[in-house]
Amino acid sequence: MGLLDDLKSEAEKLQNQQSSDEVSKERLEAIYREDINPKMQMISNYFTEFVDQLNILKPATAVSYTIPGYKEVTGLIQQNYSIRADSFENMKKLRLRFSAELPHEIEFSVTPKAKAAETRSFLEQQNFTFSEWPVRDAQQQVIGITCQVKLKVEIMFMFQADIENSAIKLSIVNFENFGVESKSYRPDSINESWLEDIGHYILRENETLHTLEISDEIKQQLRDQLKREALGRAKEMKAMEKLRAQQALEQEQKENRFIKMFKKTIKGSKR
Numbered sequence: 001m002g003l004l005d006d007l008k009s010e011a012e013k014l015q016n017q018q019s020s021d022e023v024s025k026e027r028l029e030a031i032y033r034e035d036i037n038p039k040m041q042m043i044s045n046y047f048t049e050f051v052d053q054l055n056i057l058k059p060a061t062a063v064s065y066t067i068p069g070y071k072e073v074t075g076l077i078q079q080n081y082s083i084r085a086d087s088f089e090n091m092k093k094l095r096l097r098f099s100a101e102l103p104h105e106i107e108f109s110v111t112p113k114a115k116a117a118e119t120r121s122f123l124e125q126q127n128f129t130f131s132e133w134p135v136r137d138a139q140q141q142v143i144g145i146t147c148q149v150k151l152k153v154e155i156m157f158m159f160q161a162d163i164e165n166s167a168i169k170l171s172i173v174n175f176e177n178f179g180v181e182s183k184s185y186r187p188d189s190i191n192e193s194w195l196e197d198i199g200h201y202i203l204r205e206n207e208t209l210h211t212l213e214i215s216d217e218i219k220q221q222l223r224d225q226l227k228r229e230a231l232g233r234a235k236e237m238k239a240m241e242k243l244r245a246q247q248a249l250e251q252e253q254k255e256n257r258f259i260k261m262f263k264k265t266i267k268g269s270k271r
Contacts, residue, residue, distance in 0.1 A: 028163050028164065028166065029163070031163075031166045032161060032163045032166075035166070035187040035188070036161045036163070036166070036167075036168060036187050037090060037091060037161070038187075039168060039187045039190045040085075040091040040092075040094060040159065040161055040168065041091060042190065042195070043094060043159050043168075043190070043195065044083070044085055044091060044094050046195045046199075047083050047094075047096050047195075047199075048083055050081075050199055051081040051082060051083045051096070054081045055080075055081055058079065059078075059203065060077055061077065061078040061203055061204050062074070062075060062076065062077060062204075063076045063077075063078060063100045063204060064076065065100070065151070065153055065177060065178065066177060067108075067119075067122075067149075067151075068118060068119055068122045069108075069110035069115055069116065069118065069119030069122075070106075070108045070110070070119070071108075073102065073106060073151060075102060075103070076100040076101060076102045076151060076153065077100065077101060077102075077103070078098055078099070078100050078155075078203075078204075079098065079099060079100075079101060080097075080098055080099050081096070081097070081098040082096075082097050082098070083095065083096045083097070084097075091161065092160065092161045093158065093159070093160050093161070094158070094159040094160075095156055095157075095158050095159075096156065096157040096158075096159075096202075097154070097155065097156050098155050098202075099152055099153060099154055099155060100152075100153040100155060101151065101152045101153070102150075102151040102152075105148055105149060105150050105151075106148075106149055106151065107146065107147065107148045107149075108146070108147060108149075109135050109144060109145070109146040109147075110135075110144050110145055110146075110147065111135055111143050111144030112143055112144060113142065113143060113144060115144070116135075116144040116145040119145070119147065120132065120145065120147075122178075123147065123149060126153070126154075126174075126178065127154070128149055128150065128151065128152065129149070129150040129152070130147050130148060130149040130150065131147070131148045132145045132146065132147045132148070133145065133146055134146075153174050153178075154173075154174060155173060155174045155175050156171075156172070156173040156174070157170065157171075157172055157173075157175075157198070157202070158170070158171045158172075158173070162184060165184065166186075166187070167184045167185060167186060167187070168184070168185050168187060168190065169182060169183070169184050169185075170182065170183045170184070170185065172209075183209070197209070
């Protein structure tokens with residue numbers, strides 16, 4: 001093959017990949033519109049009412065958290081529920097927020113200095129309101145800190161449209177303890193029972209959340225399926241374009257033959 005043939009081959013591969021990517025993107029957007037967005041709307045409607053009722057009833061949902069350098073603290077109360085979406089029509093993110101707060105401040109000491117530094121860093125990361133003063137040994141050397149802390153844990157359940165994986169992702173922040181946990185769900189698994197399960201979980205009536213999430217293996221299978229569908233659509237589109245080009249060429253040839261015949265007819269009549 002010559003240089004031009006090589007360039008042509010590479011250009012065709014690039015065009016095929018671009019066509020495949022475009023078809024795949026259109027397919028994913030269609031799944032979002034038809035499957036994911038309606039379920040995001042369902043989640044929003046359910047938890048909007050859920051939040052309204054909780055803020056009226058104010059249930060005394062007691063929780064506990066373990067503070068690094070100290071111990072497990074009990075008696076925090078969940079409160080101040082709110083919900084906000086990034087869009088009402090084309091919802092991609094929905095955040096359900098609330099807090100767990102201890103009615104009184106706690107005071108504790110942490111030693112040695114390295115462990116005290118870790119505790120201070122943790123309190124700062126969580127944006128807790130606290131004050132501190134040094135703990136000294138008999139030689140007046142600083143060996144740690146004493147902290148007075150107002151415990152108010154910010155909790156969030158974020159529902160997000162995962163368009164690439166045709167799923168809805170749930171990220172849970174600072175709920176069972178400090179940190180983030182993520183789960184993915186198929187749109188068809190989201191129903192009234194699914195919503196109530198999360199509601200009971202938020203109210204600490206269920207110890208664990210449902211396990212109907214998408215595994216990494218299924219995610220990969222879905223991605224592979226979409227690629228196969230996109231490749232098939234790209235080939236189909238290329239075949240259609242080739243057919244249209246052939247039909248246009250045949251039409252042009254037909255018109256040229258007609259013009260030639262017409263010219264011959266005119267020349268014959270002039271004689």
